[in-house]
Amino acid sequence: MTLPPLPEEDHHCESCGLRYGDLTTAAALGLIRSYPTRYRRRLQHLPVDVLRRRPTSGVWSALEYACHVRDVYDVYDTRVRRTLTEHEPTLEPMRNDERAEQRAYNQQSLAAVLLDLERNVDRFAALTSEISEPQWSRSAVRLPRERRTVLWMVRQAAHEGLHHLHDIGAGATDKAVLFDVDGVLVDSYPAYRRIWSRWADHRNLDPDMVWSHTHGRRPVDTIQVVAPHLDAAAEYRLIREFMAHEGDNFPVYPDAAAVLSLLKDRRWGVVTSGRTPTVLHRLRAGGLPDPPVLVDSSQVRRGKPDPEGYLRAAQLLNVPAPDCMVIEDAPAGVEAARNAGMTVIAVRTTHPDDELAGAHHRADTLSDAIPLITDWLDRTHP
Structure with a gap:
C-alpha cells in the first residue's frame, strides 16, 4: 500500500489554517496540552449513534478521530525519543486506516479513549518541554528522502490534534476574540x-x-x-x-501568527489606540493577516479605559459583548474590556501582575494564553 507523503517542514494546512513556520515550540506545546479538555468537551455529550457514525464512506467517525489523536501522541512520543537517542532512525509508518480497523476504533469506550488521550498528551508534553535547543534539529526518516526534524514532529503532533478537531467540528463559532495591538501582537x-x-x-x-x-x-x-x-x-x-x-523597529511577537491561525473560520478583530495605516503596515511586515475588523483611535470619541472601542468591534462583528474575549497588556485596556462586559486575558508583556488584577486570566505570553483562548472558544455556554 502506497503511503501518502509527509507534510513538509514548512507545511501550511489550508483546511485548519495552521502554518508550521509560524508555530513556535511554546505555541505547539500550548496547543497540545489543550487537546484533552477540548476533545472531552466536544465529544462527551454526543449520543452514541452520532459519536460512532461515519458521515460518508471512507470518512472516520468522531470516535475514530479521537482514537487516532490518542495514538498520535503515543507514536510521536516514541518517534521523538528514538530521534533524540539514535542517529537518524527509520520510523515505522502509522498506517492509519489499518490501525483503525485492527484496533476497532469505532467500538472503543469513549471514556477510556479520553483518559488515554490525556495520559499520552501529558507524557508527550513532558518530553517536549525537556528538549534542548540543539536537539530540535535532530532528524529521522520514514521513507527514502523523507527526512524530518524533531521540531517538525512536535509541530506535526500539534497539527494532528487541531486538524481533527476541525474534522469533527470544533464547537460553536458565534464567539469573537479581540486583540489589542501594541504589547499583544506587536512588540512596540x-x-x-x-x-x-x-x-x-x-x-x-x-x-x-x-x-x-x-x-x-x-x-x-x-x-x-x-x-x-x-x-x-x-x-x-x-x-x-x-x-x-x-522605522521598522516594531516587530510582531513570535507567537502572534500561530495564535491568529487558530482563529481560522472564527470571528476576530483588533481594537487599538493607534491608526489603521500604521497598524496594518506593522502587522503585514510581520506576516500577520489583516484583521477582519479593526477599530482604531479615529473611530471612537473616547479611548481606553472607556469601553467604546471594544463595544464597536463587537457590533461590527455582530457578536454580543459577553461572547467576546479580549487579549490585553495594559491596565487601561483591561478596564475597557471589563467595562464592556467581556472576558479578558492579560499578557504580562509590559506590566506586572498587580497592575493587571482586573483581568479574568493572566498569562506570561501569547503562547501561554493559547489553552485559555481555545478552552473559552470551545465552551458551548459562557
Missing part, C-alpha cells in the same frame, strides 16, 4: 519608550511620568493628561515625526 514597547522619552525631554517633562500615562491610551489622551497647556494635535504630529525615525 522599546520603540515607544524611546519616542515618549524623546518627546518628554523635548518639552521638559519627566519621562517616567509621561510613560506611566501612555499604556493603552490614545496619544492625544496622554498629551492632554501630562501637558494640558500644550496643543495636543500639534504635539501628536511631533510624536509621529519621532515615530517615523524609528
